[in-house]
Amino acid sequence: MGKLAKIIRMEFRLTVANRVFIVLTILGPFLIAAVTLLPGLLSTSGGAMGSPATKIALLGADPRFVQEISPAFKQSKIEVSAVQGSAESLDSQVQAGAYDGYLVMPDDISDVTRLQYVSKNAADFRVMGVLQGVIGKAIVAQRLVKAGISLSQVASLTQSPAFETRQLTKSGEKKKNSDFITIFMTGLTLAMLLYMTVLLYGQVIARSVLTEKTNKTVEIMLSSVRAMDLLFGKILGKALASLLQYGIWVAISAAVLKLVGPRLGVSVNVGLSVSMLAYLVLFFILAFFLYCSLYAALGAASEDEQHLGQLAWPVVIFLVIPVVMISPIITTPQAPVIIGLSLFPLTAPIVMFLRILVGAALPWEILVSIGLIIATTAAVIWLSAKIFRVGILMTGKRFRFSEVMRLARSR
């Protein structure tokens, strides 16, 4: 076994045997599942959370009308009932909790232009959305009936057409395309995945390189191995450990979502083709190693944890830029700035992936972008090895870029 392999093995073991790592590996999927499922559970239907149905009084409404529309509310766990009386008495009933809110209905609803909904929680957009949809539709239907259109015609006349987009591929075939939201969410997923990983493991790697210096082990290591081997070993060892953790997370999360998701009424929909999934994994791994090597360089350049923190934050900016730009990237993937960003190694993984998703990237662009990322990673590792050797001498002295460049030229 080569020395590099031995270093990788040691670093891998050091990382995996860490208590924090084990706890995170086990708890991670549950956190992910919680984060993915909870918003869905909370927003789609209150019923899924076991909360009682929302009771709404329709003040002055015709009981027959209420009977007609109540099935449409059932789905959303809203109970509507026709109530006669004064607004004041209903106010006190709402205060007392007998109703969650009430809607003031006029005698002739087909003439109405404005309806008032009173509740303690006026910002409940879910209830408002359902009310607007169901009652609005019912009112429009009544108007149409009044205008002489039969009830059976109303449904077909008020139906708005469904839209679907088709992407014209180079072979001239018209392929069904993912919509904006799917692309947006997929791009955001890659970006967030990278962001999380870089924050987690980038720091781990930077600190590991830094402690090699602060622990004074660096000279012993360098008396046996090359600085390059040491850095490569550290990056690869930690990266493998983190990929293992990711593997476990993805597997458990997928299982949890698949088993528990449907029971809770949340469907998991991976709207990605196999080739797109392959690109996602490829760009994730490329970006992962690029950022890991950058953090290794930062660890080599810094003298203590505080200094590392100062040096490290600008790196995150390069992950934030593509996230803020997701919309323009998807809508104008051929803009020069965006093509540039898709080739610039630090932003390329996310931007190029998005351009591939919308079908805007040319094969040579993809290849150049991948090549540049790999070349940059190698260059950064080489530079970190140089910084590392300079860093040994710089006890108590701040790292200067000019010094590194001088050394980089020297050999």
Added chain:
Amino acid sequence: MIELQSVCKSFGQVRAVDDISFATREGEIFGLLGPNGAGKSTTIKMIMNILDPDSGSILFNGSPIREADKDRIGYLPEERGLYRKVKINEMLHYLASLKNADRSAVEKRLDEWLARFNLAEWKTRTPETLSKGMAQKVQFIASILHDPEFLFLDEPFSGLDPVSTDVLREAVLELGSRGTTILFSTHNMEVAEKICSRLLVIDHGREVISGSLADIKSRYGHNIVAVEFDGTIDFGSLSGMVRNVSRFPRWVEMELVEGANPQTLLRVLLGQVSIRRFEVVSPSLHRIFVELVGDGGKTGSERLSG
């Protein structure tokens, strides 16, 4: 064989190592001596290829050191450190494996050395629990587990208690007698005097003296005469024979000038005072060292001529 030819190294304005040349012979224990900041560690780091010299060359068996040569070298750096979370036996095995050493042979040596340094019970513990001196002994073991042909020890004795110093000194002597070429730096002259066959004294990055211990003593050391007496000595009558006289009422310490015969001095003194004790001592390395580098400013050659 390690050979340095006119090696120079500067850090900014400071010349850390200035034109140092020496060569170790196979199987000898070579001492690199000098006060703090003399350039000893820098020299060893350059030999280990951790630092690059500005000029001059460092040859390992006649050619510049290669990556593969590192497997035949053991190195104890001045800055000691161990991975805090790794058990001592695992760490030692790891470091030996990075020298491509045979695992079973390492395992055997590991137990022997841990026992010898009284560390056997620490084998499966982490270094977090070790004292500084213990960690240093562990690091020494790390530097020799792969049975190197060459051993570079940077201040191996600093911070050790007297018992550990003895054990380590014995270990170094034993390795030396088995044919390991050992280069070590120290400012502890007593230890150096006991184990070095040859040495180089540097100060401010420059060579002050070099050669075998006996050679240096006869060349640069001057015999010291200590006399305990009753009566009054006429020091004027001693001129030409002694210098650097330290006078006390009943006791005096003087340095014999070159060529002066202690017997003649004794005869002169017997005519003046009654002698209680008369002793000729060869100077300790410590005294030579202090004399050569103690006054700071002058260069070695100035000191020797003056």
